[in-house]
Structures are given as structure tokens and as C-alpha cells.
Amino acid sequence: xxxxxxxxxxxxxxxxxxxxxxxxxxxxxxxxxxxxxxxxxxxxxxxxxxxxxxxxxxxxxxxxxxxxxxxxxxxxxxxxxxxxxxxxxxxxxxxxxxxxx
Amino acid sequence: xxxxxxxxxxxxxxxxxxxxxxxxxxxxxxxxxxxxxxxxxxxxxxxxxxxxxxxxxxxxxxxxxxxxxxxxxxxxxxxxxxxxxxxxxxxxxxxxxxxxxxxxxxxxxxxxxxxxxxxxxxxxxxxxxxxxxxxxxxxxxxxxxxxxxxxxxxxxxxxxxxxxxxxxxxxxxxxxxxxxxxxxxxxxxxxxxxxxxxxxxxxxxxxxxxxxxxxxxxxxxxxxxxxxxxxxxxxxxxxxxxxxxxxxxxxxxxxxxxxxxxxxxxxxxxxxxxxxxxxxxxxxxxxxxxxxxxxxxxxxxxxxxxxxxxxxxxxxxxxxxxxxxxxxxxxxxxxxxxxxxxxxxxxxxxxxxxxxxxxxxxxxxxxxxxxxxxxxxxxxxxxxxxxxxxxx
Numbered sequence: 462x463x464x465x466x467x468x469x470x471x472x473x474x475x476x477x478x479x480x481x482x483x484x485x486x487x488x489x490x491x492x493x494x495x496x497x498x499x500x501x502x503x504x505x506x507x508x509x510x511x512x513x514x515x516x517x518x519x520x521x522x523x524x525x526x527x528x529x530x531x532x533x534x535x536x537x538x539x540x541x542x543x544x545x546x547x548x549x550x551x552x553x554x555x556x557x558x559x560x561x562x
Numbered sequence: 563x564x565x566x567x568x569x570x571x572x573x574x575x576x577x578x579x580x581x582x583x584x585x586x587x588x589x590x591x592x593x594x595x596x597x598x599x600x601x602x603x604x605x606x607x608x609x610x611x612x613x614x615x616x617x618x619x620x621x622x623x624x625x626x627x628x629x630x631x632x633x634x635x636x637x638x639x640x641x642x643x644x645x646x647x648x649x650x651x652x653x654x655x656x657x658x659x660x661x662x663x664x665x666x667x668x669x670x671x672x673x674x675x676x677x678x679x680x681x682x683x684x685x686x687x688x689x690x691x692x693x694x695x696x697x698x699x700x701x702x703x704x705x706x707x708x709x710x711x712x713x714x715x716x717x718x719x720x721x722x723x724x725x726x727x728x729x730x731x732x733x734x735x736x737x738x739x740x741x742x743x744x745x746x747x748x749x750x751x752x753x754x755x756x757x758x759x760x761x762x763x764x765x766x767x768x769x770x771x772x773x774x775x776x777x778x779x780x781x782x783x784x785x786x787x788x789x790x791x792x793x794x795x796x797x798x799x800x801x802x803x804x805x806x807x808x809x810x811x812x813x814x815x816x817x818x819x820x821x822x823x824x825x826x827x828x829x830x831x832x833x834x835x836x837x838x839x840x841x842x843x844x845x846x847x848x849x850x851x852x853x854x855x856x857x858x859x860x861x862x863x864x865x866x867x868x869x870x871x872x873x874x875x876x877x878x879x880x881x882x883x884x885x886x887x888x889x890x891x892x893x894x895x896x897x898x899x900x901x902x903x904x905x906x907x908x909x910x911x912x913x914x915x916x917x918x919x920x921x922x923x924x925x926x927x928x929x930x931x932x933x934x935x936x937x938x939x940x941x942x943x944x945x946x947x948x949x950x951x952x953x954x
Contacts, residue, residue, distance in 0.1 A: 475780035480661040480720050480788075482771035482781050483758065489768065 466492050495522055499542035502560040505534055509554035516546040516555065564740040564807060571699070571732035574706035574739055575641070575667045575725070576601035580611055581747040582713065584665075585636035585754075588616045588627025590646065593679050594729035595669035598641035621646040625653035625664075632662040633769045635759025637713065639664070643729055644671035647685040651692065654722070658693025659785060660769055663716035666694070667709065668726040669733040670830070672918040680919020681729040683830065684882040686858075687891050693785060695723040695792055696859040700833045702727075702737040704856075707809055710742065711799045713751055718795045719788045724859075728831040730919070742807060750806060789860045796857050813862035815854040816869050818844060822851030824934035825870060827896055828879040829855045832915070832922045836879075839927035850931050855892065863899035870900065874938035875909045877930050879950075881916045888947050890914050909943045915950035926951050 463469055463477050466489035479485070510532070517525040517532055524540035526533045547555040569577065576598050579587070587606075589599035599615075606615040614631075618624045621642050628638035642650060647668060657664050670686050672678040686696065695716060699705035705727040716723035727733055742750070758767055773781050797812050804810025815833075818840050819825060828836050833854040843850045853869045855862060870876055878897075880890025889897075893912035900908070913930060916922045930950065937943055 469777065471776045473777070473780065475783040475787075478777065478780050478784055480784065481659060481769060482773050482777065483660075484768045484771060485758070485765060487766040487768075 494538050496524070496537050496540045496542075499537075499540060499560050501542040501544060501557045502537065502540060503535055503542070503544065503547050503555045504558050506554045506556065509552050511552055511554075513551065515549050515551065519545045519549045521545065564742050567739050567741050568736050569702060569706075569739050570597070570734050570736050571702040571705045571727045572597035572669060572734065573601055574702050575709050575727070576605070577741065578706050578709040578747075579639060579667075580605045581742070581744050582637075582710070582751050583611045583748075584613055584639045586614045586616065586627065586631035586638045587640060588618050588624040588631070588638065589640050590618050590621050590624045590642070592621070592643045592646035594671055594681075594733045595641045595643040595646070595667065597733070598667050598669070621649040622653055625650040625657060625666075628664040628666075629653060629657050629660065629662055632657070632664050633660065633759065634761045635754075635756050637665075637754040638662075639666070641667040641669070643669045644673055644679075644685045647689060648673065651689055654689055654692040654694060656770070657722045659781070661720040661785070661788065662722060663713065663720055664722040665709070665712045665716060666722065666724045668724050669729040670726055671729040676918075678918040679729075681731050681831075682881045682917045682919070683726075684917075686724065686726050687880075687882045690859060690891065693721065693789070694859060695719075695721050695789070695796075695857070697723065697725050697857055698829050698855065699725070699727040699732060700831055700854060702732050702735070703739050703809070705732055706739060706741070707803065707807070707811065708856075710747060710751065711803050711811065713754070714799045715792060715795050717754060718799075719792045721785075721788050721792060726830070731831040740807070746806060750803070793857075793860050793862075796860075811856060812865070813855075813857045814865045814869065815856060817852040817854065819851035819853065819869050821849055822872075823849040823874045824931055824938055825851045825853060825873045825876045826879055826927070826930060826934075827853045827855065827866065827870075827876060827892065829858065829892065830881065832879065832881065832927075835922050835924055836927045839924045839931065842924065843928060843931055848931070848935070850934075858892075861895050861899070863895070863902070866896055866899050867903040867905050870896075870908055871905045873908045875911075875934040875943075877911050877913050877934055879913050879915055879930070883914045883917070888912075909937050909941065911937070911943055911946045911948060913948050913950045920951060922951075
């Protein structure tokens with residue numbers, strides 16, 4: 462039986478899935494790549510960014526990491542490309558561009 | 563020796579609940595099951611049980627309450643009928659796929675429309691593919707006995723279970739009944755000790771996962787296995803119950819089937835009426851018999867094939883219609899079972915009967931046997947999709 466989210470791989474057999482697909486650990490959304498169906502992606506212009514941090518709280522996932530009061534570059538593992546951050550930025554520091562894969 | 567009483571089917575089920583003393587009941591009233599939470603709430607108010615009684619605003623919420631409670635690690639119960647069961651449907655599927663052994667008492671009633679509060683099986687049959695175990699009772703005694711066995715069965719395989727009886731016919735009619743002593747019930751049903759539950763602080767867990775196409779089918783295959791595994795559990799628990807009470811239960815009940823040439827397959831209270839019809843025809847020397855389906859989920863395919871393989875003709879009685887233009891739902895499953903097992907000799911017909919509380923009389927069942935006699939003699943089935951006792 463596979464009890465952890467990390468053990469739930471596409472190879473898992475039906476006898477090894479936990480009843481109800483229950484997962485026996487917390488914070489498992491960290492392991493799920495929600496950014497894989499993005500068509501547009503936000504690009505940060507660090508020169509224009511004033512670190513006002515209006516963008517970070519409006520992100521519906523956790524694509525804008527904030528450390529020591531400053532935002533870092535986008536975490537594209539989670540970014541769905543919704544563009545809310547680009548709309549929230551008062552300084553035009555975030556541009557939505559087509560995501561080429 | 564048990565306790566002699568006389569109770570309605572609803573009272574008997576409420577009393578079984580009291581004897582078991584579950585942790586949570588989430589319920590919303592609907593005729594004809596209203597009495598079950600009504601009687602039970604009196605037990606709660608009197609302090610005779612320590613169940614948390616949650617009066618919700620709808621059946622959808624009643625089942626949601628049960629799901630939350632059962633996932634938390636509690637024994638959760640509810641009761642409903644008809645449109646109430648329909649309104650629960652979305653959550654019924656969640657309870658089954660989350661593998662939560664909730665127990666639901668159903669006093670079966672017709673569905674609208676035309677609006678009708680009387681008995682048939684459209685409600686239960688409408689949710690037959692929701693993944694729940696389903697037991698049906700012929701009498702008040704069976705409704706009570708099935709309820710006492712239900713949690714053992716559901717909890718053993720991790721599936722929710724419906725304990726169905728016929729609305730008004732058994733739910734409201736008072737019959738003699740033999741109850742099991744409280745301490746024996748407690749010992750038989752036992753405590754619920756789930757292996758994993760949300761309120762276990764030592765084991766964080768997530769219930770109600772999202773499964774992408776990569777995982778969904780494997781999850782369903784496992785759910786299907788639980789339903790298959792339930793057959794042995796139903797028989798084992800039924801036998802153990804028999805050792806305690808003298809009343810043994812299996813997947814089906816065969817009545818006068820040993821040398822039967824014509825048989826009917828039936829479910830619920832009308833089996834009692836049909837047994838009387840069989841008795842009268844047997845007295846006339848006719849070789850007739852009856853198969854009563856007690857467990858509809860899992861479906862007793864092998865048992866039915868075994869029972870019907872030597873008959874010349876049979877009728878499957880459905881107290882509801884699939885509206886598929888050719889047969890009732892149990893007929894479809896019975897004939898599928900026979901076909902899969904390579905049993906092709908018996909000639910079968912589908913009878914829709916007793917809809918919306920239409921009285922089912924001994925003479926009605928005898929007419930069915932009359933038709934079966936003709937089919938057995940001539941080998942000609944004629945129209946296989948028939949309505950019983952409908953004015954032409």
C-alpha cells in the first residue's frame with residue numbers, strides 16, 4: 462500500500478492505492494505541478510519592481526515567493542499564468558508573455 | 563431467547579439504532595422514514611444514547627454530515643426515503659468512493675411524479691449504482707435483523723450500507739418481532755475502531771482526494787473489489803447472526819425451489835405475499851417456487867443462477883421501472899447473470915408491479931405463475947416486458 466503522496470506515481474497498481482485515495486501526510490499540494498497547463502506566463506522586470514508586494518497576496522497559488530520582505534522571481538512550478546499579479550502591479554513590472562515549451 | 567415485542571418497521575430500526583448507540587446521526591425528515599429519526603431523537607433527548615444528533619436542512623447535508631463524521635472516526639447513521647434519497651445521491655457516491663461505512667436506513671417510497679408517498683422501489687433502485695451495499699427486508703423482523711448486521715458488513719469491507727424496507731407496508735405496519743438483548747447486540751456489533759481517521763492526531767491524513775485519469779480507474783477497481791469481497795462477509799455475518807438468534811441470513815432466500823419448474827424472483831415485502839401464493843399453488847400440486855433477493859448489492863449472481871438453472875420459466879418482479887423500453891432493473895441483472903453463466907434454458911419474463919403503492923395480492927402473484935405455467939408448457943415467452951395488474 463502506498464501511503465505517501467510521493468509514492469502515488471503513475472505506476473501505482475490498483476491494489477496499492479489507499480482506500481479512497483487517502484493520503485497520509487500533510488501539505489501535499491507542494492508536490493503537485495499546477496503550472497503544467499499554462500499558456501501565458503508572467504515575467505518580472507526587476508528594474509521596475511519597487512518591492513511593494515501587492516502582487517504576492519493576490520496569487521491564487523504559491524508562485525511568488527517572499528523572503529525577508531522581498532519577492533523573488535516566479536516559481537513556475539505552480540504558476541497557472543492567470544495574470545492577476547500583472548494586473549495588480551502598479552509599476553508595469555510584470556508582463557504576460559506567451560509560454561513557449 | 564430474545565425479547566418478544568410488537569413494533570412497526572421504523573420503530574424496530576430506531577430501536578436497533580438505540581441498542582447500537584452510534585456516534586453521530588445526521589437526518590432530515592421525509593415520509594415514510596420520518597419516524598426513524600423522530601423516535602431516535604427521543605432516545606437522544608432522554609439520554610438513552612449519547613449520539614450527537616444533527617438536524618440538518620436537507621438530505622444532501624444529512625449525508626455530508628455522515629461523511630464528515632465517519633471520516634473523523636465515528637459511526638455515522640441516517641435515514642431517508644424517496645426524493646430524500648435522490649437528493650443525497652451526489653454524496654452517496656462520495657461516501658462510497660471515500661470508503662466510509664455509513665449506515666443508511668431507507669423506507670422505500672415511489673418517486674414523483676405523479677406525486678405519490680406510497681411504496682415501491684424506485685428510490686433505492688435509482689441509486690443502485692452509487693457503490694453502496696444494499697440489503698432488503700421482507701418483514702419488520704428482517705428490517706431489524708438486517709440493521710444489526712449492517713455495520714459489521716460495511717465496516718469489514720469499507721463500504722457504506724443501505725438497509726431497505728418497504729415504506730408503510732413494513733415501516734408503519736406493526737408486527738410481532740423478536741428483539742435481541744442490548745448486551746448481546748453490543749457484543750455482536752462491537753466497537754468501531756477504524757484503522758485510519760481524521761481525528762487521529764498522530765497520523766495526519768487527507769480524505770476526498772482529486773484523482774486524475776492516471777489514478778481514477780485504479781481507485782474504482784479497488785472499490786469494485788470491496789463490493790465483491792462483501793459477499794463472503796454478508797454470508798459470514800448472517801451465519802453468525804443465526805447462531806445468536808436462530809435466524810440465519812444469506813444473499814438470497816430460496817422458497818420451495820428444490821423441484822420448482824416455475825419460479826419468481828422478488829425483493830422486499832411482496833415476497834411474503836408471494837410465499838402465500840406459492841403455498842396455495844403447491845397445495846394444488848403445482849411445482850412453483852420463489853427466490854427472494856436479500857442482498858441486492860453486491861448482486862447475488864451465482865446464487866440466482868444456481869437457484870434458477872433447472873426451472874422451465876421464471877419471472878423477475880421489479881417494483882419500479884428502468885424506463886429502458888424493455889425490462890425492469892432486476893430482470894436485467896438476473897438475465898445478465900444467467901447469460902454470463904451459460905444458463906440459457908429457462909424462459910424469463912420481466913414484470914413491473916406494485917408501483918406507487920399498488921396493492922399486490924396473492925391472486926396477482928398466482929396470475930404470474932399462471933403465465934409462467936403457459937410459458938413452461940409452450941416454450942413461448944411472448945412479450946417479456948409486462949405490467950402486472952394495470953387496467954387495460
